[in-house]
Amino acid sequence: MDTPPALGEFLRTRRARLRPEDVGLVSYGTRRRVPGLRREELAQLxxxxxxxxxxxxxxxSSGASDGVLDAIARALRLTPDEHAHLRNLARPARAARRPAPRAExxxxxxxxxxxxxxxxxxxVLTARxxxxxxxxxxHALVAGHLAADAPExxxxxxxxxxxxxxDPHTxxxxxxxxxxxxxxxxxLRLAAGAHPDDRRLAELIGELTMKSGEFAALWSRHPVRQCSYGVKSFHHPLVGPMELSFEMTGLTDSGDQRLLMYGAEPGSPSEAALRLLASGLATAPASRSASRSASRSLPRNSARNDQNSARP
Incomplete structure (x- = not known):
């Protein structure tokens, strides 16, 4: 992971979103060569x-102190997630010294x-x-069109x-x-900052940047936010629309593996739809087994192409 350029990119995007008047500075003149705050203005703050x-x-410059990074974070009005990301980018050696994850x-x-x-x-998800x-x-909720044993x-x-x-299905x-x-x-930005030496993570980011203009445009804005809980909308091909809450929590002693779970509001149409999806699984074991066998009989590249034809 090319951390120094990532640090500069992150700081420039955060300077660009602030105007002098936003932080109590007087802006002299109307022509400014850069959007947002100049370097000297941020340094002053x-x-x-x-x-x-x-x-x-x-x-x-490596090894910036906590005090300096905290002062820059305050001046840039960073969120807690952005502040943590700044520390990871500014001191990649410290992030890289984290214990290596166990076998995946x-x-x-x-x-x-x-x-x-x-x-x-x-x-169960990895950091990437x-x-x-x-x-x-x-499986039925997020990727029913893939083989059930694909994670294996x-x-x-x-x-x-x-x-x-x-993936167009997704x-x-x-x-x-x-x-x-x-x-x-x-x-993904947070993961990249926390794991600067993860080669496969860097390859994933490179692949998405090359194959998806939408990803590349979003990535260039350097958004940073921890998405560990919230509500997600689905339009499932079998049971229709659902609004499901999600929670993602770290698994202890498992490197950076996380458990992602979904649930519906009790008594809601979404709960009824989720129950309908679950009942379909319970009443059609034979069809699931046949589908799994058919998936295994496909060439390996076919399963990979299903993904590549594409917060939990």
């Missing part, structure tokens, strides 16, 4: 020298847990949003970000796709 701030933005597989106990979640769609496991309802095959393992941007699943895409890129 943060209480650091212009030369030091310039070196920091250009990636030529969901624990057997985690698999048993999500299988026991009756009526709750659940997925690869799907390591899902229960039948989670690393070469064909689904990635929720790749599906969102490159795109149709989300009626508010633009909003979901912004949140997905925001979460």
């Amino acid at each position: 943060a209480g650091v020298s212009v030369a030091y701030y310039t070196r920091l933005e250009q990636g030529q 597989a969901a624990r057997p106990s985690t698999r048993r847990l999500i299988e026991a979640m009756d009526g709750v769609p659940a997925l 949003f690869d799907v390591l496991a899902w229960n039948p309802l989670g 095959r690393p070469a064909d393992r689904p990635n929720t970000q790749r599906l969102l941007f490159l 795109r149709e699943l989300y009626p508010d796709w633009e909003s979901d895409a912004r949140l997905a890129v925001s979460a």
